[in-house]
Amino acid sequence: MIPPAFDYVRPSSLPEALAALAEAGEDAKVLCGGQSLLPLLRLRLAYPSVLVDVGRLPELHGVREEGGHVRIGAATTHDEVLRSPVVRAGCPLLPLATATVADPAVRHRGTLGGSLAHADPAGDLPAVAVALDMEFVVASAAGERAVPAGEFFVDYLETALRPAEILVAVRVPRLGDGWGFHYEKFHLTAQAWAVVGVAAAVRPGGAGGDRRVEEARVGLTNMGPTPVRAGGVERAVRGAPLPGAGAGGSPGGAGDGVRDAAALADEGTSPPGDLHATPEYRRHLARVLTRRALLAAAA
Amino acid sequence: MARITVTVDGVAYQEEVEPRLLLVHLLRDRIGKTGTPIGCDTGNCGACTIMLDGRSAKSCSVLAVQADGAEVLTVEGLAGPDGWHPMQRAFHEEHALQCGYCTPGMIMAAIDLLKDDPDPSEDAVRAGLEGNLCRCTGYSNIVRAVRGGARAMRDAGAVGDR
Ligand SMILES: Cc1cc2nc3c(=O)[nH]c(=O)nc-3n(C[C@H](O)[C@H](O)[C@H](O)COP(=O)(O)OP(=O)(O)OC[C@H]3O[C@@H](n4cnc5c(N)ncnc54)[C@H](O)[C@@H]3O)c2cc1C
Ligand code: FES
Ligand code: FES
Numbered sequence: 001m002i003p004p005a006f007d008y009v010r011p012s013s014l015p016e017a018l019a020a021l022a023e024a025g026e027d028a029k030v031l032c033g034g035q036s037l038l039p040l041l042r043l044r045l046a047y048p049s050v051l052v053d054v055g056r057l058p059e060l061h062g063v064r065e066e067g068g069h070v071r072i073g074a075a076t077t078h079d080e081v082l083r084s085p086v087v088r089a090g091c092p093l094l095p096l097a098t099a100t101v102a103d104p105a106v107r108h109r110g111t112l113g114g115s116l117a118h119a120d121p122a123g124d125l126p127a128v129a130v131a132l133d134m135e136f137v138v139a140s141a142a143g144e145r146a147v148p149a150g151e152f153f154v155d156y157l158e159t160a161l162r163p164a165e166i167l168v169a170v171r172v173p174r175l176g177d178g179w180g181f182h183y184e185k186f187h188l189t190a191q192a193w194a195v196v197g198v199a200a201a202v203r204p205g206g207a208g209g210d211r212r213v214e215e216a217r218v219g220l221t222n223m224g225p226t227p228v229r230a231g232g233v234e235r236a237v238r239g240a241p242l243p244g245a246g247a248g249g250s251p252g253g254a255g256d257g258v259r260d261a262a263a264l265a266d267e268g269t270s271p272p273g274d275l276h277a278t279p280e281y282r283r284h285l286a287r288v289l290t291r292r293a294l295l296a297a298a299a
Numbered sequence: 300m301a302r303i304t305v306t307v308d309g310v311a312y313q314e315e316v317e318p319r320l321l322l323v324h325l326l327r328d329r330i331g332k333t334g335t336p337i338g339c340d341t342g343n344c345g346a347c348t349i350m351l352d353g354r355s356a357k358s359c360s361v362l363a364v365q366a367d368g369a370e371v372l373t374v375e376g377l378a379g380p381d382g383w384h385p386m387q388r389a390f391h392e393e394h395a396l397q398c399g400y401c402t403p404g405m406i407m408a409a410i411d412l413l414k415d416d417p418d419p420s421e422d423a424v425r426a427g428l429e430g431n432l433c434r435c436t437g438y439s440n441i442v443r444a445v446r447g448g449a450r451a452m453r454d455a456g457a458v459g460d461r
Contacts, residue, residue: 001340008301008318008364031365035342038360041319042340051318053365079354103430104411105348105355190429191343 003041007050014059014168017052018141022164024050030166031055032075035102035110036118060113060168063087069135069171074113078102081112091172093132093201097124097183103191113167116152119159119226121272122193124185126153126227131199131219135171140164146171153226179203182296184289185221188276195276196285197221198265200293204242211242213258216294223269223286230265233290237261242298255295262291303367307332308376316363323347323358325366326373334375334403338432345431348404348411349373355411357430374403377410385455386410389448390441397435404431409445417453419446 007024008031011017021028029048031037032055040046054060060075063084070090072081081087081098088095094112101107101115101124115125116136128134129149136147138161152160161167185197198220205214216237218230240257271282300315307330314329326332326349335358338346342360349358350372358371377384386406389395396402405428412419412427419427424445425438433441 002324003319003321005317005319008362010364010367031362034362034365035360038321038362039341042321042359055365103345104427105345105357105408105430106342106360108351108354109356109361190425 001042001044003038004044004047006041006048008053009050010053010056012057014057014139014166015141017054017057017166018139018164020050020052021166022141024052026163028052028163030117032060032114032117033077033110035106036114036120054166055111060166065090066171069173071137071169071171072112073169074111074117074167076112078107078110078112078115079104082107090174091132093128093181093183093199094125094172096181097128097185097197097199100124100183100185100187100194100197112170116170117159117161117167119153119157120193121156121225121227122222124183124194124197124199124221127197127199127219127221128183129153129170129219130227130229131201131217132172132175133217134173136160136167137169137171138165139168140166144168150229156225175201175203178205180297180299182293184293184296186285186289194221196223196271196282196289198286198289198293200290200297202294202297204298206242209244211244211298213237213240213242213294213298216297218265218290218294220265220269220286220290223266223271223282225270225272228269230267230290232264232267233261233294236264237294243295255291258294258298259291262294263287265290301364301367303364305363305366305368306370308371308373314363318362318364320363321359322349322351322361322363322366322371325363326358326371332373332375335373336400336403338400338404343430343432344401345404345408345428346401348407348431350407350411354414355408372407374406377406384410385451385457386445386448389444389451393440393444393447395436395440395444401431401433401435405433405441405445409448412445413449413452418449421446 027049031051201217203215220228265286266283338344
């Protein structure tokens with residue numbers, strides 16, 4: 001379908017964009033890659049008065065190391081995330097999850113900042129943001145503020161962004177040495193959204209037959225109106241024995257501690273029911289996929 | 300209305316457009332490039348895939364104003380003085396189409412894939428084309444065509460130009 005009529009501005013700097021947003025009022029919308037917003041407009045599920053295109057703003061581009069974190073501009077495309085050596089070295093979990101987002105053509109246009117600002121609980125990247133404690137750099141005409149991932153996602157498609165604010169970048173804290181990562185996504189067809197997804201980071205310790213989980217981070221996709229940090233699993237899995245190199249974590253062997261911890265994955269969640277899965281099935285998936293993600297990250 | 304400049308299949312166009320005009324409608328209704336079809340409203344089907352500044356994009360999910368200053372390549376710009384592009388020829392030879400609705404998008408996505416992977420495995424072809432749906436062929440001939448087209452392009456020294 002043809003989108004409803006709107007005005008369009010493409011400011012050439014961040015201050016200009018912020019001024020344009022402030023002037024346009026509540027019905028204005030930020031446009032970045034358009035891979036979520038344009039389908040919504042075509043289906044006439046949104047009627048913005050003005051689109052402020054931030055896709056080419058230099059302030060929203062670029063990936064760099066800064067002290068203990070990697071700073072990724074909000075307008076960095078999924079494809080650029082996948083190709084960035086800085087991202088791959090500094091926060092490998094992000095490209096692992098990004099590789100499962102949509103398809104190559106969508107990844108050429110869609111952006112990290114757009115995915116996070118859109119805040120679809122079925123999106124793959126919000127779970128990574130909460131698992132890694134990303135910090136959101138948000139600008140308004142009044143200046144810049146930093147929002148922790150734990151406070152950014154407020155409700156279904158709702159974030160801490162105020163109407164005249166723009167997400168400029170995220171800061172991803174670098175984890176120290178010795179961490180392993182995995183994103184486990186369960187979906188029914190290629191290019192489909194996650195029924196449930198699990199983002200895991202694990203720091204194993206010990207060696208040979210005595211490998212254990214020292215520390216873990218777990219974020220869940222599509223287990224509620226916002227991405228979920230599975231704190232209960234993270235606490236319970238500390239010290240859990242891991243299968244030695246080559247073993248598969250078979251039932252009855254090492255890896256049982258991981259399974260017991262993963263069984264807590266759905267605690268405190270409120271998964272949706274839809275045509276793909278009932279809430280109960282999503283709870284089951286969260287437990288199974290969390291175990292798989294932890295073991296794969298530790299391997 | 301906004302004034303934009305877009306190069307399509309090597310020809311520069313200056314157009315006055317409404318901001319809500321989709322790139323695919325600019326291509327089809329203004330410039331007459333009806334070789335690029337529209338198959339859905341959600342960005343899922345890939346029928347409308349074109350190259351935007353050298354990489355694949357779904358032209359139904361780009362505003363014409365967003366393409367201001369860009370270079371667009373559609374399926375109609377692929378053939379050269381010697382006839383069809385090797386990927387077009389491969390789709391023909393391998394019977395990689397029935398109704399043909401998905402074919403322009405498939406061919407553009409296939410050519411995009413080869414920029415990163417000039418000799419894709421069957422799995423790599425399937426992953427590279429995951430954003431392009433075909434309701435007729437069952438995909439097997441498409442995968443064969445893409446690998447055959449890749450071979451022809453390697454032989455012609457026409458891949459890996461990124
Ligand atoms: C076919 C298809 C399949 C997909 N599959 C998946 C999938 O499996 N997993 C997944 O995670 N995603 C998926 N997506 C969504 C994709 O990841 C989008 O790229 C992403 O959700 C939005 O990024 P964008 O830059 O295109 O944002 P836009 O569409 O431009 O914007 C999305 C929203 O974010 C706001 N916004 C954007 N940038 C900013 C900013 N800098 N500051 C403030 N607000 C901003 C906009 O106002 C809008 O509300 C899919 C999309 C399509 C079309
Ligand atoms: S028409 Fe279906 S993806 Fe563009
Ligand atoms: S040939 Fe008919 S949709 Fe692919």
